[in-house]
Amino acid sequence: MKSAIQDTKELKSIARQLRRDVINSLATAGSGHLGASLGLADIFAVLYFSHLNHQPQNPHWSQRDRLVLSIGHVAPILYASLANAGYFHRDELATLRKLGSRLQGHPGLDTQLPGLETSSGSLGQGLSIAVGMALTAKYDKKKWQVYSIHGDGELQEGAIWEAAMSASHYKLDNLTAIVDRNRVQIDGPTHRVMSLEPLPDKFQAFGWHVLECNGNSIKDLLDVLHKAREYTGKPTVILAHTKMGAGVAQIEDDYSWHGKAPDAKQRIAFLKALDNAN
Amino acid sequence: MQIDIGELQKRGDVPTRIGFGRGLETIAEIDNRVVALGADITSSVSMNFFQARFPERFFSLGIAEQNIMGVAAGMALSGKIPFAATYGVFSALRTTDQIRVSICYNNIPVKIGGAHAGISVGPDGATHQALEDIAVMRALPNMTILSPCDATQAAQATEAAVTQVPGPAYIRFGREAVPDFIPEDLPFVPGKAQKLKDGSDLTLIATGHMIWEALQAAKILDKEGIHVSVLNIHTIKPLDSQAIIKAAESTGVIVTVEEHQLFGGLGSAVAEVLAQQFPVPMAMVGMPDCFGESGTPEQLLKKYGLHAQNIAAVAKNKLQKIKS
Numbered sequence: 001m002k003s004a005i006q007d008t009k010e011l012k013s014i015a016r017q018l019r020r021d022v023i024n025s026l027a028t029a030g031s032g033h034l035g036a037s038l039g040l041a042d043i044f045a046v047l048y049f050s051h052l053n054h055q056p057q058n059p060h061w062s063q064r065d066r067l068v069l070s071i072g073h074v075a076p077i078l079y080a081s082l083a084n085a086g087y088f089h090r091d092e093l094a095t096l097r098k099l100g101s102r103l104q105g106h107p108g109l110d111t112q113l114p115g116l117e118t119s120s121g122s123l124g125q126g127l128s129i130a131v132g133m134a135l136t137a138k139y140d141k142k143k144w145q146v147y148s149i150h151g152d153g154e155l156q157e158g159a160i161w162e163a164a165m166s167a168s169h170y171k172l173d174n175l176t177a178i179v180d181r182n183r184v185q186i187d188g189p190t191h192r193v194m195s196l197e198p199l200p201d202k203f204q205a206f207g208w209h210v211l212e213c214n215g216n217s218i219k220d221l222l223d224v225l226h227k228a229r230e231y232t233g234k235p236t237v238i239l240a241h242t243k244m245g246a247g248v249a250q251i252e253d254d255y256s257w258h259g260k261a262p263d264a265k266q267r268i269a270f271l272k273a274l275d276n277a278n
Numbered sequence: 279m280q281i282d283i284g285e286l287q288k289r290g291d292v293p294t295r296i297g298f299g300r301g302l303e304t305i306a307e308i309d310n311r312v313v314a315l316g317a318d319i320t321s322s323v324s325m326n327f328f329q330a331r332f333p334e335r336f337f338s339l340g341i342a343e344q345n346i347m348g349v350a351a352g353m354a355l356s357g358k359i360p361f362a363a364t365y366g367v368f369s370a371l372r373t374t375d376q377i378r379v380s381i382c383y384n385n386i387p388v389k390i391g392g393a394h395a396g397i398s399v400g401p402d403g404a405t406h407q408a409l410e411d412i413a414v415m416r417a418l419p420n421m422t423i424l425s426p427c428d429a430t431q432a433a434q435a436t437e438a439a440v441t442q443v444p445g446p447a448y449i450r451f452g453r454e455a456v457p458d459f460i461p462e463d464l465p466f467v468p469g470k471a472q473k474l475k476d477g478s479d480l481t482l483i484a485t486g487h488m489i490w491e492a493l494q495a496a497k498i499l500d501k502e503g504i505h506v507s508v509l510n511i512h513t514i515k516p517l518d519s520q521a522i523i524k525a526a527e528s529t530g531v532i533v534t535v536e537e538h539q540l541f542g543g544l545g546s547a548v549a550e551v552l553a554q555q556f557p558v559p560m561a562m563v564g565m566p567d568c569f570g571e572s573g574t575p576e577q578l579l580k581k582y583g584l585h586a587q588n589i590a591a592v593a594k595n596k597l598q599k600i601k602s
Contacts, residue, residue, distance in 0.1 A: 024296070064357075068352075082328070108383065109383070109384045109385070110383070110384075110385060117355065118351070118352075118355055118384055119379060119383045119384050121379065122375050122378075122379045124344075125344075125348050125351075125375075125376055125379060125380050126348075127348070128344070128346075128347070128348020128349050128351070128352065128376070128380070129348050129349075129351050129352040129355065129380055130352060131345070131348070131352060132349035132351060132352020132353040132354075132356065132360075133349065133352040133353070133355060133356050134352075135337065135349065135352070135353065135355050136352070136356035136357070136358055137356070139313075139334075139335075158344070159344040159345060159348065159376070162342035162344055162345035163345045163348060163349075165340070165342065165345075166339055166342065166345055166349065167341070169340075170337075175400070208330050240369060248542045270562070
């Protein structure tokens with residue numbers, strides 16, 4: 001993308017805008033998943049405004065990088081990113097979860113929303129789809145890259161590991177899986193619900209190149225995504241350590257905010273907290 | 279399309295899975311978007327013809343059916359027409375959620391092969407006899423279900439799944455060699471039932487391997503002065519409801535026959551149409567809400583009443599009940 005932004009301050013400000021849009025659209029919708037949508041805002045800002053090779057005015061451009069949102073429940077951060085990148089007008093964000101909206105509660109390809117690569121919402125399916133895309137790019141000798149976004153709780157799905165096996169079998173170095181390692185899920189901390197560690201070792205054992213970073217640091221993310229793109233021979237997984245609810249101090253790391261939307265009062269308080277955050 | 283039964287000559291015995299394999303090879307020759315994904319039983323589902331001919335377009339994915347459906351979805355989203363085939367018990371049932379969300383909700387051209395359909399799988403027993411696949415696939419929006427009656431039609435259906443079905447398709451076929459009899463020049467149009475025999479007393483509506491048995495049942499009944507029509511439902515979904523209503527109008531009695539559970543299969547689909555649009559007396563031949571077992575195909579078809587003599591008996595009983 002011509003307008004790829006490298007300036008961390010500018011990307012930070014974009015991430016803040018994405019968070020604002022997430023809070024507003026969820027408050028308007030009255031339901032949805034706030035916590036991880038906020039936690040992923042920095043990752044999405046870096047992807048859609050700096051890293052991805054894409055053309056928002058030409059959403060079906062054949063050489064675009066593909067992004068598969070495996071965790072469909074964080075659709076609000078994807079929608080906010082697509083709208084701010086120019087795929088559709090930001091006004092449409094107010095239709096989230098409403099009857100007839102292209103912004104379904106979980107993404108639906110039948111809406112023909114520009115920029116959307118696949119439907120998703122049933123956890124554990126997106127890595128397989130990303131493998132299928134990356135395999136196609138390899139077979140067709142195309143340069144485009146594939147990115148998939150996962151939750152850490154999602155890694156408890158067995159199908160993820162079937163897909164992980166196939167990605168390394170086919171040496172899909174054009175595939176980068178990003179795991180939102182916020183260490184919480186609906187029932188509580190991941191280590192209590194179902195242990196995931198040693199997570200880096202697990203991916204290494206499955207034949208992956210493993211990178212870790214602070215998933216709420218723009219600088220870290222720019223660096224690690226660059227490394228992933230340059231790496232050859234194996235698929236890369238980025239274990240992005242984030243805080244659920246990042247940017248809104250009063251709800252950070254609070255897993256009760258996984259699947260909630262702010263009410264009118266909270267909306268104002270959260271937007272204020274965003275402005276006060278550095 | 280109407281043909282006299284006298285014209286339907288058995289050319290030999292060929293498994294419908296061979297028809298699938300040959301059809302896949304043919305269509306892959308014509309359309310280079312076609313790729314195939316293997317689940318460790320490539321020869322068993324007859325994708326070995328494709329694999330030998332187009333090795334670079336064949337992708338082995340191992341014993342990981344959920345992943346195969348997702349990978350197929352990813353390839354279809356990238357412009358390919360992937361065939362993913364394994365035994366129907368796995369390709370339709372283990373992977374139902376992947377098929378529902380990644381394939382049907384996306385409405386993309388993934389073509390799923392469901393092998394070892396029905397009880398005629400034989401000695402492998404209940405775990406490997408796909409008897410619920412139609413019920414589950416039929417409930418999914420955007421899915422087309424093709425259930426060809428012989429190897430010739432299986433090849434036609436496989437090609438048509440690419441040329442005439444823009445979205446997802448499930449192609450159901452069996453393991454054992456069965457009579458190959460459909461005229462090669464009989465057009466195969468998804469969603470258009472084929473009337474293979476004409477009679478005015480009753481219509482046998484069947485699918486898959488049961489078509490041959492239905493035709494033999496018709497012969498038995500002919501000798502007893504009962505003349506029945508035979509309707510080949512090679513496409514379970516979208517169902518040719520017009521042809522079914524027409525059969526009900528012209529013969530007044532319907533008997534359905536399938537190698538599948540009675541719940542949710544062809545019989546249910548036909549009943550849904552008739553109950554709402556043209557109710558007539560009906561009987562259903564199929565698996566009566568039970569699992570299969572080991573045995574030879576012949577023994578099993580006999581035990582569960584999936585053979586010409588029983589079909590004829592069920593038809594005769596139904597007619598007698600109506601008269602009395």
